[in-house]
Amino acid sequence: MITNWLDALTERMTRGVAQRTSRRGFLGSMGATLIGGAAFPLLPVARADAAEGQPSPPTQDPGDPTTCDYWRNCSIDGYLCSCCGGTMNSCPPGTDMAPVTWIGTCRNPGDGKDYIISYNDCCGKTSCGACFCNRNERDRPIYRPGTANDYNWCVGTKSIAYHCTVTLILGVATKSP
C-alpha cells in the first residue's frame, strides 16, 4: 500500500522500481539505482575508524546528497541538483542560481548541530526530472515566504523556468528550532 504520495510521485518522476513501504526505504533504493551505491567522501573515514574497533566519530557532512533523506534536504521541494549535473551547492551547467530563497533549519547528524540551509533554485531550463524530493520540516504556508517551499523560487533570475534546487549552508543556527 502506498503510504505517502510524495514517495509515489517521486517514483513516477524517476520512473524507478522501488520499495513503496516507506520514504526511507524507497529513497534508499532510488539512491542505489541512480549512483550504484557509490561511497561518499566521509564514509571511508568512518570505515577506517570502525576497523580500529573504535566507535565511529560523527562525520562532518554525512549522507548521500542524491537521496531525499540527506540531512540538508529537510525542507526541500523539488529536484536535487546533485542528480542534474550539479552538486548540493552548485547549479548544473547553463542554469542560473536564484539569489533569493526559502530557508530551512536542519540538524546535521554528523555534528549534532542545527544549520540554516538556503534552498536556492537553479533556473532557466525546464524541470530536471531526476531525484524529486519533498520534505516539509518547518515549512510554513506561503504567507510566510521565507520558510515556504511552495513558491517557485526562480525569482530575480532571467527566467522563472525551474530546473533543480541546491542546499547551501548559511551558518549554524544560534537557537534550536
Add this chain to the structure above:
Amino acid sequence: MRTVLLAWLMMTMGSALAADLPVDNVGKTLTLPQPYPAHWVWVQDIAFEHMLDGKMILVDPRAATLREQFKGMFNSSNIAAFAQSATRPEVYVAETFYERGNRGARTDVVTVYDKPNLRPIAEIPLTGNKRASVMPGRHALALSGDESLLMAYFFTPATSVGVMDVAKRTLVNEVTLPGCAQVYPTGKRGFSSLCANGSMVSFQLDAAGKVASTHVIERFFDVDQDALFEKPVIVNGMGYFPTFTGNMQEINLSGEYAVLGARWNLVPETERQQNWRPGGAMLTSADDAGRLYLIMHPDGKEGTHKDGGPEVWVFDVVKQTRLQRITLKTWGVSIEATRGPDPLLLVTNADMNIDVYEAKTGKHQRTLAHFGQETPIIMHAVR
C-alpha cells in the same frame, strides 16, 4: 465450387444493398453545453516535469467511459492560477510566457477563455510581470464578490495584489501587501490576505479598483506552533481555515472586512492521541449543502502537513461536528466536491489518478485515469 460462387454472390449483393456511410464534413468542432452540468470539474494539471505546458482539463466524473469523461481542455502555462465567473460565460488563467519557450522576453497575462468553446477570447496584460509562480491553490486569482474586479496575487518576492477591471480587460491598480499573501474575496468588492506574523489584512476597493478602506485583524495565530493552512473553504461568505494540528478557525469574509469567528476542534480526543491531522496538497472542499471535507492522516508531526492521507473527514460546520469518515481506496492528496444536490467527492490519489466517490455514502464509484493527466494536483468544481 457452386457453394463458393454462391457465397461470393451474396457478399457482393449484400454490400451493394447496404447504404453507404455519409461523407464527413471537414472542419467540424464541438461546443460545450451552457451552463455546464453542475457535477463537471476542471482538473488542473501543472505538468510538474515540464511546467511550461500545464493544462486545464474539463471532465464529467459521472460518466463511465473516457469518451464521455473528457469534455475538453486548454493550456495553462508555468503553474498558472485559475478562476471562474458565475455571471459571465468565461474563465480566467493567470500565466507566464517567454517568447522562446523558457527564455526571451517574459509576458505575464490573464487569458480569458469562453466556456462554450474553450478558446482564448481576451488577454489582460499583467504589466510588470509580477505574477506569483506558486503551487496552485484556489486563492491566487479571484473575482470580487460583485465580479467587477479580478485580483491576482503577485510575488517578486515583495507581495502585492494586481487589480483588474474585468469588463475593460485592464490592470487598474496594484495593492501593496504588508508581508501578506493570497486573495480571499471579502464583501462586495474587496479581499483579505493572511500575513507572516499571524495577522490578516482586509481591503475594500472602489469601482475603479482603488483602495477605499483597510482593516487589520491583529496577530491571532502562531505560525510556528499551529499555522493556519492558507487553503480555506469559503461557504456562504464564511472562511474555514484548518490548522496544522487539527483545529478550525472561522473568519467571516462576507462584510467589508474580515471578522474573526469561532475556533473549534476538528479531532476528537481518541484520534488526537493517534495524532490525526489535516494534510495534503489541496486538502479542503465543501459541497452546496455546506458539508466540509478535509483530508486527514494519522501519526502527524512537524512536516507532515502536505503528506495527504488515508481518510476524508466530513464536517457539519454549523454544528461544528464530524459527520462521517470516508476511508479512501487509495491514499489521497487533493480533494474537490462537485456542485449540485448529489455531490461527488473527487480525490487526486497518490498514483496521480482521480478516484470518484459518492459523497454522501463514501462509496467508491470509479477511477479516472489515462486521460492525459500527469500531476493533476488541484481540481475546481465548475461554477
